Amino acid sequence: MSEKQYYQHHVFFCLNHREEGRPCCADKGAQTAQEHAKKRIKQLDLSGQGKVRINKAGCLDRCEEGPVLVVYPEGTWYTYIDNEDINEIIDVHLVGGKIVERLKI
Amino acid sequence: MSEKQYYQHHVFFCLNHREEGRPCCADKGAQTAQEHAKKRIKQLDLSGQGKVRINKAGCLDRCEEGPVLVVYPEGTWYTYIDNEDINEIIDVHLVGGKIVERLKI
Numbered sequence: 301m302s303e304k305q306y307y308q309h310h311v312f313f314c315l316n317h318r319e320e321g322r323p324c325c326a327d328k329g330a331q332t333a334q335e336h337a338k339k340r341i342k343q344l345d346l347s348g349q350g351k352v353r354i355n356k357a358g359c360l361d362r363c364e365e366g367p368v369l370v371v372y373p374e375g376t377w378y379t380y381i382d383n384e385d386i387n388e389i390i391d392v393h394l395v396g397g398k399i400v401e402r403l404k405i
Numbered sequence: 406m407s408e409k410q411y412y413q414h415h416v417f418f419c420l421n422h423r424e425e426g427r428p429c430c431a432d433k434g435a436q437t438a439q440e441h442a443k444k445r446i447k448q449l450d451l452s453g454q455g456k457v458r459i460n461k462a463g464c465l466d467r468c469e470e471g472p473v474l475v476v477y478p479e480g481t482w483y484t485y486i487d488n489e490d491i492n493e494i495i496d497v498h499l500v501g502g503k504i505v506e507r508l509k510i
Contacts, residue, residue, distance in 0.1 A: 301407060305480045305483060306467075306475075306480065310475070310477070310480075312417065312460070312462065348466075353465070353466060355417070355462055355463055355464075356462065357417065357460055357461065357462050357463070358460055358461030358462070359460075360458070360460065361453075362411075370411075370415070372415070372437065372477035372478055372480065373477055373478045373480045374408040374478070375411065375415075375477065375478045375481070377411060397504030
């Protein structure tokens with residue numbers, strides 16, 4: 301399983317919305333953050349095969365720690381507050397290849 | 406980045422629906438397959454942290470090869486036709502740890 305990955309970094313934003321009381325990422329700005337990340341990756345010309353893919357996902361089941369995203373294949377989980385946090389994850393992790401310890405969960 | 410993964414296998418089914426002509430996974434039974442996989446993993450008591458998570462995802466951008474799913478952290482991509490194919494991916498890969506070469510893309 302050591303062959304080249306289709307995407308170098310495949311990022312999944314939990315966009316799940318819950319009605320029944322358990323916290324959900326949708327109520328914490330997940331959609332805005334995902335759209336911002338997708339746009340910024342495109343602006344940086346990092347979109348596509350062999351590079352980065354920003355994806356929407358259903359519930360990643362870490363609701364209480366949300367909003368959350370996960371970066372594969374490395375399997376690094378992050379939470380975030382705003383677009384500045386998203387930019388830091390993009391600049392430091394997706395471009396720079398280093399973990400953003402501050403936001404890691 | 407070698408620490409333990411939150412999920413041993415994190416499976417993302419593309420459920421994207423397109424209107425504009427490009428093929429899409431939603432038109433090829435993706436939702437039924439995702440629901441089947443989720444149910445079967447639960448029946449096998451494989452759901453949860455340290456085990457398996459079956460997720461919904463937006464467009465994974467391999468539309469012409471669809472329907473597609475990807476298993477992380479290994480980054481193995483599969484296509485499938487029906488629930489028998491899904492069962493084979495579950496039994497051979499998620500339980501047995503071997504690639505289903507027949508369905509790999």
